[in-house]
Structures are given as structure tokens and as C-alpha cells.
Amino acid sequence: MKMGKRIVLATFIALLSVALIGGCASKTVKDEISEKPTKAAKKPGIVKGLEEEVIKDEGALVERGPVEVSLAELENELSRMVEEEGRLTPIYFDFDRFSIKEDAKPVLNMIAKWLKKNKEISIRIQGHADERGSNEYNIALGERRAQSTRNYLTTFGIRPSRLSTISFGEEMPADSGRSEEAWAKNRRSEFEVISR
Amino acid sequence: MKYLSYLLIFLSLFLHSLAESKVYIDINAPRGRKLPIAIQEFKNLGEMPSKILADDLRDVLISDLSFSGLFDLIDMSAYLEDIELSGLTASETDFRDWRIIGSQTLIKGGIRADNNGIIRVDIRLFDVILEKVLIGKRYFGITSDIRKIAHRFADEVIKNLTGERGIFATRLLFVSDISGSKEIYISDYDGQNIKRITNNGSINLSPQWSPDSSSIIYTSYKDKQPYLYMRKLSTGTEKKILDKPGINIGGRWSPDGKRIAATLSLEGNPELYILDIETRSLKRLTKNYGIDVSPSWSPDGKKLAFVSDIAGNPHIYVINSDGAGLRRLTYKGKYNTTPAWSPRGNLITFAGFNDGRFNIYTIRADGRGLKMLTSKGNNDTPSWSPDGRYIAFSSSRRNGRNNWDTYIMRADGTNQKKIISDMGNSMSPSWSPYFR
Numbered sequence: 334m335k336m337g338k339r340i341v342l343a344t345f346i347a348l349l350s351v352a353l354i355g356g357c358a359s360k361t362v363k364d365e366i367s368e369k370p371t372k373a374a375k376k377p378g379i380v381k382g383l384e385e386e387v388i389k390d391e392g393a394l395v396e397r398g399p400v401e402v403s404l405a406e407l408e409n410e411l412s413r414m415v416e417e418e419g420r421l422t423p424i425y426f427d428f429d430r431f432s433i434k435e436d437a438k439p440v441l442n443m444i445a446k447w448l449k450k451n452k453e454i455s456i457r458i459q460g461h462a463d464e465r466g467s468n469e470y471n472i473a474l475g476e477r478r479a480q481s482t483r484n485y486l487t488t489f490g491i492r493p494s495r496l497s498t499i500s501f502g503e504e505m506p507a508d509s510g511r512s513e514e515a516w517a518k519n520r521r522s523e524f525e526v527i528s529r
Numbered sequence: 530m531k532y533l534s535y536l537l538i539f540l541s542l543f544l545h546s547l548a549e550s551k552v553y554i555d556i557n558a559p560r561g562r563k564l565p566i567a568i569q570e571f572k573n574l575g576e577m578p579s580k581i582l583a584d585d586l587r588d589v590l591i592s593d594l595s596f597s598g599l600f601d602l603i604d605m606s607a608y609l610e611d612i613e614l615s616g617l618t619a620s621e622t623d624f625r626d627w628r629i630i631g632s633q634t635l636i637k638g639g640i641r642a643d644n645n646g647i648i649r650v651d652i653r654l655f656d657v658i659l660e661k662v663l664i665g666k667r668y669f670g671i672t673s674d675i676r677k678i679a680h681r682f683a684d685e686v687i688k689n690l691t692g693e694r695g696i697f698a699t700r701l702l703f704v705s706d707i708s709g710s711k712e713i714y715i716s717d718y719d720g721q722n723i724k725r726i727t728n729n730g731s732i733n734l735s736p737q738w739s740p741d742s743s744s745i746i747y748t749s750y751k752d753k754q755p756y757l758y759m760r761k762l763s764t765g766t767e768k769k770i771l772d773k774p775g776i777n778i779g780g781r782w783s784p785d786g787k788r789i790a791a792t793l794s795l796e797g798n799p800e801l802y803i804l805d806i807e808t809r810s811l812k813r814l815t816k817n818y819g820i821d822v823s824p825s826w827s828p829d830g831k832k833l834a835f836v837s838d839i840a841g842n843p844h845i846y847v848i849n850s851d852g853a854g855l856r857r858l859t860y861k862g863k864y865n866t867t868p869a870w871s872p873r874g875n876l877i878t879f880a881g882f883n884d885g886r887f888n889i890y891t892i893r894a895d896g897r898g899l900k901m902l903t904s905k906g907n908n909d910t911p912s913w914s915p916d917g918r919y920i921a922f923s924s925s926r927r928n929g930r931n932n933w934d935t936y937i938m939r940a941d942g943t944n945q946k947k948i949i950s951d952m953g954n955s956m957s958p959s960w961s962p963y964f965r
Contacts, residue, residue, distance in 0.1 A: 429838070429842065429843070429864070465864075465882075465887075466843070466864060466866055466882075466887075467822075467823060467836070467866040467867045467880065467909060467910065468734050468735065468956075468957065469734075469735060469778055469779040469792065469822045469823045469836075469867070470820065470822050470823065470836055470843055470866050472734075472748075472755060472776055472778050472822075473776065473778070473792060473794075473799035473820040473821075473822045474820060476775060476776050476794050476798075476799055477798060477799070477820060480794075480797070480798070498775070499753075499754060499755075500755070500776055501732075501750075504711070504732045504734075504750075
């Protein structure tokens with residue numbers, strides 16, 4: 334149940350970031366085509382050549398403008414995650430980089446907004462790295478990820494004293510696998526509620 | 530009278546040095562000829578059986594001497610001398626039997642064990658050509674000392690034949706996650722005799738020796754943040770030596786034992802600092818917008834090699850210990866890390882990323898002569914033996930999970946030998962200085 338909700342939330346955040354970055358429906362449609370195989374392709378042995386399918390506009394969270402409502406939902410979800418798990422949604426980084434990626438910004442915007450509303454709350458930002466490279470370099474890299482995350486949040490007027498940092502380097506992977514997929518999940522900043 | 534005794538002491542020292550001046554092996558000659566050596570089975574000199582001890586002693590001696598790459602061990606099946614009819618002294622040895630099989634040096638010995646586990650071990654090294662004893666040693670101990678005795682005698686052999694100190698009695702610190710958390714362990718140089726040092730269930734990293742080998746420093750999360758700790762090995766007493774806000778990692782003792790270089794982030798991004806242990810004063814070494822980690826002192830203590838990403842990717846740089854003279858050492862590769870300055874001063878070893886893998890490299894301190902020493906799996910955290918002839922490192926060349934093992938090799942990359950496996954992941958080996 335929890336798991337399902339988390340996936341929904343992740344999908345939602347992904348959609349939201351597409352909306353915020355791309356801002357138009359065509360991009361969403363294009364992404365759908367590349368992911369969704371046509372009926373013909375599902376049946377082995379039948380090759381009809383290129384097929385096309387019109388995708389309904391139902392899921393257009395983006396265009397209909399329920400973004401405000403969804404933000405509220407997201408905030409609720411964030412609050413629930415904080416209350417039940419003491420955890421906010423992580424943000425992710427490129428290999429050996431600590432700059433805030435575009436798709437992380439909407440998440441940070443939410444967190445900043447939520448922090449502004451809940452002034453009694455302080456958070457600790459954990460910086461993490463994937464396993465490649467040395468332990469020491471990765472602790473330093475995680476530190477810089479935590480710092481750049483904090484710096485980004487302070488631009489919203491959050492007091493730095495409410496935002497402490499710690500780096501775990503490569504020591505606490507979210508995924509212990511050794512693939513680009515696993516590494517991508519490990520290059521992250523996590524948010525920990527430490528007081529209220 | 531007094532002057533006469535001084536003169537006698539001087540004369541005896543002079544004669545002694547003359548007697549020892551023959552160098553059997555030129556240790557620094559490239560592709561120097563290997564010295565043929567025979568190691569006879571060790572005799573039982575007491576009433577208690579000592580065959581297992583005798584075999585252990587011989588095995589460890591052989592393992593040590595062959596790892597050095599300086600010897601050509603003659604196989605036991607070729608030996609002619611009857612072990613029962615010959616003795617352990619020069620007069621009881623028929624050196625012709627050893628010359629015929631091509632040997633130039635010979636090790637013989639015996640063990641006497643009593644029923645309390647107390648042992649006495651006699652070992653001699655002979656020059657087969659000159660028919661004389663080069664080293665004669667008697668060791669008293671308990672049965673569990675047998676490996677230590679073998680390492681000590683192997684060191685004597687190296688010292689006698691090359692004129693340089695051996696490293697077989699040295700030890701390694703390393704990190705293992707076998708207990709479920711990363712803890713610090715210690716072993717002999719050959720990975721045997723493993724003992725656990727930390728036991729706090731937290732994350733413990735980057736163990737490093739004090740230059741007098743009495744203490745270690747390491748980074749631990751046991752007080753929640755990554756702080757630097759110093760621990761005396763004999764007593765286990767410990768103190769936190771750096772607990773500044775932010776990270777306190779990668780401490781390295783200066784060769785004079787008075788300072789510790791480390792990475793701190795108390796003023797913002799991770800920079801190198803030098804802590805004066807006595808005065809507790811902290812001096813900032815680097816000032817840039819990048820990451821600066823993993824310092825390694827030059828043997829004269831005047832320079833440090835370290836990792837910085839100021840050019841966009843992690844590379845090896847060198848800086849004077851007063852903060853001046855910054856220069857970049859490596860240009861090849863996308864990710865170079867964990868430098869270690871050789872005790873001889875001429876080389877720096879590091880782990881570098883090329884073609885999808887990390888390998889161990891050496892480069893001269895002037896930035897020339899880049900050499901790749903490994904080629905299998907991923908390889909990390911090289912550490913020099915105190916004589917600068919060998920490198921310990923960790924490698925994930927074995928298949929499967931938890932596949933980081935500890936290896937040692939000669940400094941030219943030959944004779945790579947796995948010495949620690951079955952310890953989960955064993956990582957970050959740190960080779961001790963000489964003991965005593």
C-alpha cells in the first residue's frame with residue numbers, strides 16, 4: 334500500500350517536472366509513444382510496419398491546470414511521509430556532479446514551501462554518492478551535494494540554521510546493485526526531519 | 530686504558546662492517562639475477578612431535594622469500610643431503626651436496642617443542658660457496674609464534690643479503706564489512722593473523738598508521754558526524770582529534786609524527802588542512818572552489834600529493850606543506866584518486882579510471898613515466914610497504930557479491946597476490962611502517 338503510493342507519487346513528480354520543464358502536452362505524448370508498444374508489436378511474428386495511435390488527453394494534469402490542486406495533494410503526501418516515515422522525497426544528481434538538476438528543482442520548491450508553512454521543523458540534508466571512486470572523495474562529494482541542496486533551499490528564505498547537513502559518501506546506498514540504474518538512485522540528497 | 534677500549538670498540542665495529550659488506554643481491558638492479566636458495570626441512574630437536582610447526586615455518590619462509598622476487602628456490606625433491614645424517618651447523622653440513630644442485634645459499638633449522646607449547650627454534654643461513662654461516666638465530670616462544678619467527682628470520686635474510694631492511698614483520702590495517710558494518714582490522718603483511726580493532730557498529734574508514742607504528746588514526750561516524758579519531762594500539766585508548774562542523778576525513782600523519790593532514794569542510798567546501806597535534810593549531814592548505822581530499826606526505830614532509838577536482842574532474846596535484854607551489858601531476862584519465870607517495874620519494878601511486886575501470890598506476894614525482902600496474906576488475910587505495918618495494922591495494926576482480934579483496938604486489942606490478950578474502954569486502958589497506 335505504502336509502496337503503491339510511493340510509486341504514484343514518484344510518477345506524479347516525474348510528470349510534474351516534465352510539465353514544469355517542457356510545459357507543453359506534445360512532449361508528454363512523445364514520451365508516451367516511446368514507452369508504449371503498439372498492439373501489433375505485442376504479437377510476435379506480425380510486423381505491419383510503423384503504427385500510430387492517438388493518445389487521449391485525459392491525463393492532462395498539465396493543461397487543465399489542476400496543478401494547484403496537485404501541489405496541495407503533493408504537500409499532503411509530503412506531510413504524510415514526514416509524519417509516518419520522517420522522510421521527504423530525495424533529489425538526484427549526475428555522476429561526480431553536485432549542481433541541482435532541473436528535475437530536482439520542483440521537488441525542492443515543494444520542500445521549501447512546506448518548510449515555510451511548518452516553521453517549527455528543521456531538517457538534516459544527507460548527501461550521498463554512488464560507489465564509483467574513492468570513499469574519501471565520495472564523502473567530500475556528498476558534502477557538496479548536501480551543501481548545494483541547502484544553498485538552493487535558502488534562496489527561498491529558509492533560515493540556514495534550520496538546514497543542517499551530513500555526508501555519507503558512498504556508505505549508505507539506496508540500491509546496492511552495480512548498474513547505472515542503481516548508481517543513479519544512489520547519487521542523491523535525502524531529507525531527514527530532525528525536530529519539530 | 531679508556532682510549533684503548535674505545536679503539537677496540539671502533540676496530541671491532543670496523544671489522545664487523547667489513548665482514549658484512551658483501552652484497553649478495555643488488556636489490557635495485559633492474560631484472561637482477563635471482564639468488565638460488567635451498568631451504569631444508571626443519572628438524573625436530575625435542576621429544577614432542579613438531580612436524581606441523583616445522584612445515585608452517587618452512588611454508589611461511591618460502592612464501593616471504595618468493596614474494597620478494599629476489600630468490601630462485603630450489604625444489605626440495607632435488608636435495609641430496611640426508612637430513613638424518615647431517616646437522617644444523619656448518620661443520621655438520623656437506624656443502625658439496627648443495628653446490629651440486631646449484632644452490633648458493635641454504636637455510637637449515639630445527640624446532641624443540643615441549644608439552645606446555647613452549648618452543649625453541651634454531652635457524653641458520655649459510656653461504657654454500659664460502660661454506661660459512663651468515664646468520665644464526667635462536668628464537669624462544671610459544672607455538673602460535675611460529676609465523677612471527679618465520680617473518681623475523683626472513684627479514685634477517687633480506688637484511689643480510691641485500692643490505693636493506695625486510696618488510697615481512699610489518700602489518701596492514703584495513704576496513705572490512707564482514708560484521709555487517711565497516712570496521713577496522715589489522716593483519717600481518719601477508720593477510721594472516723587478522724584481528725579486529727574497532728567494534729562500534731557504525732561506519733569506520735581510512736585507517737592510517739602513525740610513523741612510529743604505535744597508533745592509528747581513522748574516520749568514524751560513531752558520534753554521528755564523520756570525525757577523526759586517534760587510537761593507541763597497545764592500550765586501545767582513543768581520543769577524538771578533529772570534530773569540526775562538517776566532514777573530518779582522510780587524516781594522514783606527517784613523517785615527523787607532529788602533524789596530521791586532513792580534509793575539513795568547516796569553512797564551506799572540503800579543503801585540506803594541517804593540524805599541529807601538540808598545539809592543536811589548524812592551518813588551511815588549499816583555497817579553491819573544488820573538492821580537495823586524500824593527502825599523502827612526501828617522505829621529507831615538505832610536500833603533499835592530493836586529489837582535487839578544480840579542473841572539473843578529480844586529478845592528482847602536489848602542494849608544498851606551507852600551501853605554496855601548487856601543481857597538477859596527472860593529466861591522463863577522467864578520474865584519478867587516492868595518491869600515495871612512495872617512501873623512496875621518487876614515485877606516487879594512485880587509482881585511475883580509464884576505459885570503464887579503475888586501475889593502480891605509478892607516476893614519477895615529476896609527472897613523467899606513467900605506468901599501469903593492474904588490469905583485472907576494479908582496483909583502489911594503493912599503499913606502499915615501508916621499503917617502497919611493494920604495494921597493497923584492494924581489487925574487485927573476483928566474481929560475485931562482496932568481492933573486494935586485499936592484494937599485495939611488487940611495485941612494478943608483478944606477482945599480484947590475493948592475501949585477504951572471505952572478509953566480506955576488505956578495503957583501504959594501509960601498510961605499516963617498520964616496527965621498532
